[in-house]
Amino acid sequence: MAIDHALLVTPSAMGRIDAAAVASGVDGYGLMQAAGAHVAACVLAHYPDIRRAVVLCGPGNNGGDGHVAARLLSQSGVPVIRCGVPPKKGGDAARADAECDLPLRALDDWHPEAGDVVVDALFGAGLDRPAGPEIAALIDRVRNADTPVVSVDLPSGLSGRTGAPTGPCFQAAHTVTFAALKPGHVLMPGRALCGEMHLCDIGIPARLIVSDDPVWRNHEELYRNQLPTMSAQQHKYSRGHLVVLSGPLISGGAARLAAMAGLRAGAGLVSLATPPGAVMAQAAHLTAIMQRSIGDEETLSDWLEDDRLSGFVLGPGFGDLEKARGFCGLLAKSGRPVVLDADGLTAFAGRVDDLGKLFDGDVRLMVTPHEGEFRRLFPVLAGDESLSKVDRARAAAQLLNAVVIYKGPDTVIAGPDGRAAVNSDAPSWLATAGSGDVLAGIAGGLLAQGMPAFEAGCASVALHGDAGRRAGAGMTAEELAASVKSLPCD
Ligand SMILES: NC(=O)C1=CN([C@@H]2O[C@H](COP(=O)(O)OP(=O)(O)OC[C@H]3O[C@@H](n4cnc5c(N)ncnc54)[C@H](OP(=O)(O)O)[C@@H]3O)[C@@H](O)[C@H]2O)[C@@H](O)CC1
Numbered sequence: 001m002a003i004d005h006a007l008l009v010t011p012s013a014m015g016r017i018d019a020a021a022v023a024s025g026v027d028g029y030g031l032m033q034a035a036g037a038h039v040a041a042c043v044l045a046h047y048p049d050i051r052r053a054v055v056l057c058g059p060g061n062n063g064g065d066g067h068v069a070a071r072l073l074s075q076s077g078v079p080v081i082r083c084g085v086p087p088k089k090g091g092d093a094a095r096a097d098a099e100c101d102l103p104l105r106a107l108d109d110w111h112p113e114a115g116d117v118v119v120d121a122l123f124g125a126g127l128d129r130p131a132g133p134e135i136a137a138l139i140d141r142v143r144n145a146d147t148p149v150v151s152v153d154l155p156s157g158l159s160g161r162t163g164a165p166t167g168p169c170f171q172a173a174h175t176v177t178f179a180a181l182k183p184g185h186v187l188m189p190g191r192a193l194c195g196e197m198h199l200c201d202i203g204i205p206a207r208l209i210v211s212d213d214p215v216w217r218n219h220e221e222l223y224r225n226q227l228p229t230m231s232a233q234q235h236k237y238s239r240g241h242l243v244v245l246s247g248p249l250i251s252g253g254a255a256r257l258a259a260m261a262g263l264r265a266g267a268g269l270v271s272l273a274t275p276p277g278a279v280m281a282q283a284a285h286l287t288a289i290m291q292r293s294i295g296d297e298e299t300l301s302d303w304l305e306d307d308r309l310s311g312f313v314l315g316p317g318f319g320d321l322e323k324a325r326g327f328c329g330l331l332a333k334s335g336r337p338v339v340l341d342a343d344g345l346t347a348f349a350g351r352v353d354d355l356g357k358l359f360d361g362d363v364r365l366m367v368t369p370h371e372g373e374f375r376r377l378f379p380v381l382a383g384d385e386s387l388s389k390v391d392r393a394r395a396a397a398q399l400l401n402a403v404v405i406y407k408g409p410d411t412v413i414a415g416p417d418g419r420a421a422v423n424s425d426a427p428s429w430l431a432t433a434g435s436g437d438v439l440a441g442i443a444g445g446l447l448a449q450g451m452p453a454f455e456a457g458c459a460s461v462a463l464h465g466d467a468g469r470r471a472g473a474g475m476t477a478e479e480l481a482a483s484v485k486s487l488p489c490d
């Protein structure tokens, strides 16, 4: 069976999929056997020098997978100790426990030795509250002994829905999960707590692995059909004219980075709208990028009469928050797509309702907050610990009628219609000054070419990561902007 690596399924949806598989005739105990076998195989493959497997089993089906793994590891010749709590009666886990003839010791009946590998089968999808003191002490003991951990489905203590620990949590070296990744495997800090991920097929039919609330890993199929294409009939104006609103003399570099990235993302023309006092300084740095002196709302209004201007980036290095609000109002009224980033976002801290009202109708606002900017704009959402990053981005997208690119190592792209994607494979060296300006420019470049906002958001984040990989570790934002690759030809 081909696994859909792009679909993220919440633990509760996974429970329904599991039930549907069993209802359709799949043997539930067979699924547990397959799950346990994958776990045992992972241990054997990654720890060939293992001296002893310490399998920690919880009361539910996660523990059931552990009982199977313990039996198979033992049959492979690995010394195994099995610790845990007795399984709930009557289910698959109880059967797996009965079929394993290793004694089930108490949870604390284990003293770390060199060569131990822990198999963490305490809690998976069923975790619904913080682990109690006994589990907390065990997690501490494993951590202090520096024993490697292979977690079954999820590191025990981690919420598969939010990616946040509910209390004490294992740090796994490997996590073996089944049928589909869960949001907690890709959202931070969950992704880091999982270690290396292994997604395994246990025989649940692909047609059943669906979700009524899908979240995707960011991947090409989400946006490929909407990417701008190039053909012989085109001229530069038909490829869009992106305008980046530039700030004062001292901070013009951010707008230049965005402009260069927009050009490389395929906009036919890119102009900086520069305050008069900064025009000469900018001119010294520009070649392909054009410039227009725009000092106030009146000159901007006049320029907006040119309906070939097809997209705007407002915020990088912009500085003047009041002016940013005024400019944003004019851009909104122009009916064209706008990317708000950095100072363009801070300008609306405490005023998100005003921002939402500016952009009603078709979705043409994109906002690109990092964690701090998100917190400034949406303090209530940011402070609600029951919400995942995906939930927060979706709620923000609805409040603003915008596509939200909520940045970080686990960038979430969300639309007001509820569509959401998580990008978790960007290189960590994107965390460098000016990198966000480049992302805003890519997004502006794609929107200026007429790409719909959600797809443009997903594509921008992917192109940004690709550019980072191409530029390599140690890159600067200038090199990142220069590494943005223009789009495929048709
Ligand atoms: N999806 C699939 O297709 C397949 C899934 N499989 C496996 O099944 C796993 C899900 O199994 P599961 O539903 O039995 O949940 P699991 O995580 O074992 O928790 C069990 C119980 O623990 C309890 N509990 C919760 N939190 C607690 C806490 N902090 N401290 C103490 N107790 C706590 C709570 O019970 P309660 O005490 O509330 O009665 C809960 O119900 C999944 O992760 C995967 O490994 C495979 O077998 C193959 C097929």
Ligand SMILES: Nc1ncnc2c1ncn2[C@@H]1O[C@H](COP(=O)(O)OP(=O)(O)O)[C@@H](O)[C@H]1O
Residues within 6 Å of the ligand: 342, 370, 407, 408, 409, 410, 411, 426, 427, 428, 429, 430, 431, 432, 433, 434, 435, 436, 437, 438, 439, 464
């Ligand atoms: N650890 C990380 N791994 C991958 N990408 C990251 C990481 N940290 C930051 N990024 C990305 O780098 C960019 C930084 O943007 P931002 O914080 O706005 O920086 P700046 O304001 O300096 O341009 C964002 O696209 C973000 O998603």
Ligand SMILES: [K+]
Residues within 6 Å of the ligand: 062, 120, 121, 122, 123, 124, 151, 152, 153, 154, 155, 156
């Ligand atoms: K686990």
